[in-house]
Amino acid sequence: MKTTAKGDRASLTPDLCVIGAGSAGLSVASIAASLGASVVLVERHRMGGECLNVGCVPSKALLAAAHRAHEIRRSEPFGVGAGEPAIDPAKVRDHVRNAVAAIAPMDSAERYRAMGVHVIEGEARFTGTGTAMAGGQIIQARRFVIAIGSRPAIPPIPGLDQVPYLTNDTLFDLGETPEHLVVIGGGAVGVEMAQAYRRLGSAVTILEAGERILAKEDPEMAAVVERALRAEGVAIRAGRGVEQVAPGPEGRFAVDLEGGERIEGSHLLVAAGRQPVFDGLDLEAAGIETDKSGIVVGRSLKTSNRRVFAIGDCVGGAGAGARFTHAANHQAGLVIRCALFGLPVRYGSAPVPRVLYTDPEFAAVGLSEEEARARHGAFRILRWSFADTDRARAERATTGHVKAIVTRRGRILGCSIVGARAGELIVPWVLALNKGLKVSDLAGLVYPYPTFSEVTKGAAVEFLRPSAQNPWLRRLMGLVRRLG
Structure with a gap:
């Protein structure tokens, strides 16, 4: 230079x-x-920007701490007694900071x-x-x-500027467990942080103006995540916008929703997207x-x-x-x-997967069912449940399923997975989409047993199942049987 x-x-x-x-x-x-x-x-x-300092790295470190707490609570069915975990919020914050500090030299x-x-x-x-x-x-x-x-992005909510609120830029400096965390926004960040803090001992309420949380994702798959959140005690208010936020005593606040409901909280997280x-x-x-x-x-x-x-x-x-x-x-x-x-390039030609790091995880690539209906006249939906996979049963991780969208000839249009380790399990589907492989190519692979990867095999083999009913195939088997 x-x-x-x-x-x-x-x-x-x-x-x-x-x-x-x-x-x-x-x-x-x-x-x-x-x-x-x-x-x-x-x-x-x-x-390092947002990802290192206030995004991907600290959020996944916080989720990891919350996951450890949750695993302690649910260890009894494995024959391991533990009880309620002791959570030190200052040490959780230190864990998050240490994760960032360990990666920072690379950036x-x-x-x-x-x-x-x-x-x-x-x-x-x-x-x-x-x-x-x-x-x-x-x-x-x-x-x-x-x-x-x-x-x-900070939405123009009346009174919001009158109360202290958190964003992902400030959340990870929190050295206390919120008594009641109210989250404005039911997208990826809001949902992940809601589950994390619920597992760390906070009461949590998600406020989403749209009809449902994770509105951009397949409703069938998003519903699995929503049921898991509700089962853990996360309160969800969807379909009603926030009318105003009002300050309360001792740093508390109240959020008024359309329809008249008022929700009081100790900490407010604004997770309404980015700009x-x-x-x-x-x-x-x-x-x-x-x-x-x-x-x-x-x-x-x-x-x-x-x-x-x-x-x-x-x-x-x-x-x-x-x-x-x-x-x-x-x-x-x-x-x-x-x-x-000076080479020509075209962004959007390669499939880009996305992952939501809740428990269960959600991952997707390619077209959703709704998008496939808009673009293709005929297609098939292949499903396989985690409950039908031996490794998932052994680990009591049976929530969720694979949902693959394929043409009648087996060309893969898209896949979404909700369940344990979905972020890893989506990778073969990404490869298949990128290389133009058919679902029969995935069905023909040898999968190690017992692993979670068998959910992919199960879904892929579903495409071949109708072939087993082919009358000519049955006649051939009969002929071979008669020949001895």
Whole structure:
């Protein structure tokens, strides 16, 4: 990378300038540097972004602690007496922090500088269609990649600004067990955290304005998760919006719902989604279009400025949708191909799975039943219950089932799984979709016994079952029988 003088300021001219050091930006920077490209990486806040600091890592660490508590409570049927677990909320918080701290060096500025990446810890601002400023330096990159992420969306609820509330940006600093946690939002974050805190000893209520929680998922599969939450004591109020929030004594509050119900709580978690943040970037100076969903990109992940790409949570337009870390990493690989090698790419052509880390877990890839009905005239639904799998029975993890959507010829359109280890069990279905395999290919695999993976075999073999009723097949067996 060249450094040139422009007036009295230094000017950097890298192959790539990556703005944002969350999962998406770090992936671009590390891949590009490993290929020998010159890279400038700009981060104004914390290396690792949301995923490391306030998202994926701390939330899964908290869920792991909650899972341990739940397993102690349910150990009696295994012949192991334990009773009610003793929960130390400060130590739970320390566990979460330790998980983040253990991973942080992998995302640190020092590590990326050791890779040869020029890291600037400061705020970036576009000054033209091909230039930006950061850390007092002018950056004239051949290509820019915006990966600035998002922040919690705060709904315009009357009175919300009058009470203290938590978001995922602040939740993991909590060193106490809420007496009654009220969660606004029945999406993935709200549902995961509701179950976690219920298992850690809090009373929990989920408020969802839509008709049901997990509204974007298959109703059949979401209902399994909802039943599990209710069975553990999570209260759910769906189909009624929040009219207002009112402060109460000693830091408490009350939430008034449509229809007149009032719910009082000690802690309020707002989990109403996320929104992209463009503060200070001056995208207009670079000719970059935005809308309410984020930075507008096409399938190539290019913005309206052909020299600038956008990936991750800040993306809108044709690139919006799957706002997951693994989706952002996939986008990073596509940007490298296009920005460094000039190869055509098309985001959305590869199946991107999604996972909800509740207990039971939920995972899905490809089309849902509703989407398949809209796009395909005829298809089959294959189901297999965890209760029909020996390993699940041995571990008393029989809740849930596999639901696969296939054409009559066996081409896989989509699959969803709710049950133990669904996030792992979805992977062969992702591979099958990506490689155009048929469900008979999955049925023909040899699965180790006894493992949870046999739920995939069970669902796949269901596709072959009607063939056993073929009269010609039965005549053939009869002929072979007569021949001895």
